[in-house]
Amino acid sequence: MHVLEDVKDATHKFYELPAEEKLKYSKEQSVTNSVRFGMSFTPEAEKALEWKDYLSLFFVSDDEAASLWPPVCRHQALEYIKSSETVVKKLLKILMNGLNVKEIDEAKESILMGSKRINLNYYPKCPNPELTVGVGRHSDVSTLTILLQDDIGGVYVRNTSSMKWVHIPTVNGSLVINVGDALQIMSNGKYKSVEHRVIANGNDNRIYVPIFVNPRPSDIIGPLAEVIESGKKPIYKNVLYSDYVKHFFRKAHDGKATVDFARV
Template sequence: MPTTLSSINFSDVTDFVVNEGHGVKGLSDMGLKTLPKQYVQPLTERITTSTIIVDDSIPIIDMSNWDNNGPKIGEKICNAAEKWGFFQIINHGIPLEVLDNVKAATYRFFKQSAEEKNKHSKDFSPTHNVRYGTSFTPQAEKALEWKDYLSLFYVSDEEAAALWPSSCRDEALDFLRNSQIVIKKLLEALMKGLNVNEIDQTKESLLMGSKRINLNYYPKCPNPELTVGVGRHSDVSTLTILLQDNIGGLYVKKLDSDDTWVHVPPIDGAIVINVGDALQIMSNGKYKSIEHRVMANGNNNRISVPIFVNPKPNDLIGPLKEVLEKNGEEPIYKQVLYSDYVKHFFRKAHDGKETIDFAKIN
């Protein structure tokens, strides 16, 4: 197994990174000076300064004093979901220690040997619910993305105790548990904006019946201007709850723009929230899931920890009847099985917003 830069034949980079489990961290740790050709993105996919604006920013919403100011805060949440699809929340109630611990656990997992991490890869993991990997869908991509990840689908505390890696299990579970209250507040506010005044058990299952937490690692990259950490996409979730570190690199496409991207600045203790495709479909297009992508970094390693709040795999998703009844709207989207929608997303490379076409009424 190659362990030094000189011993790698770069025609075999994909095998080293993907199949042997070294990930892009393995390449970065060897002190690469030049980006392997497998990671060079087409010009149209690169993030350039000509398309980035720095004088605009996604909304920042203060969640404190919810008991007294809930309706006003709720209006801000709904407005942000319509106009931006992204916003940051502060004073959300998740202890800062919980956020710091899961960031530390992310570094701890990825510092392990390739052999240890590869125990959780597609070929070796004892469960589909735990997956270590790199890029997005390597077998379908013309150019790979500069990212490694650990994906943990939550079923129960018992399964997590048995199958999640011990290096990060407790911290990931703690972040999941502590996010529950804020997730429910966000969804209650967003549902009120759709004429749904109460979230019963059926609605709760539909909106947040399953959850997945990812630990993402973006190692220092040679020639970051030639590649991406993550390509253009929107999430397939109901909501995504994202913890950034202080490095930055997340860019959001401005609504109704051809190619204008806004940086999401790291704010200490803040959580980034974004609308996913499932909520866009359920809101019949009122709330927007927005394209976003991640820039590679030439100076620093970077991490992020998203929680994807999803319908259950066997749920049918489509425009909510309350939404259609409120304004006499015609549905833009058909009813689709959520697991079919997710499979469609993961079969192909990142392609902006094209996945949503799978659910549109022709």
């Protein structure tokens, strides 16, 4: 429990830093692509900017994190990533059983969770919340996303039956688990990635801390052999994961349209 509270506290501390200190980690100033501070999602492609700031930390190694991640939050972010690994492995074991994958060997583990990224997201109080969004509607490109919320709320998911937006309530000490596009593709559509959004808020500053559990950028993802060995027709092709991610980031949030990039 202290791990969750510590990373939330560290997120607040990062955003309390002077602007010039945070900007050291911006696209223009950061010494590495693994650490990126920014605002909105893809500003050059959006009609209306999203009302958020984010610090994105791609985990390469303990040594790189120790030398390049912001000191005010590096230890807490690392501890949160490492503490989540047991939960992630248990979830993936259950999900793989549903796909006739009896054992997650080293190769399977690599493609399911070979890389991880943690975001420290900050949604400042918005003077005109009806004019914008915190985060536009989208599904994640991950295998799984592990989301830690504060107690203010604001995350909505799309109910695929009614197509209505449903608020995800906050429960102290809980995590929200999303299936991402990579798992939808690898399961040949049996598991569906979750379309979600965050609304802007006129009353409070909010934070969210997601961990994105991903294939490695160099991995080729497509329907797993165990899924299509019974003769099921693949509905997704094999794609280089880094190409899929680049496609996601070169446009504004647009619901679940990204997954069509991998459709046969």
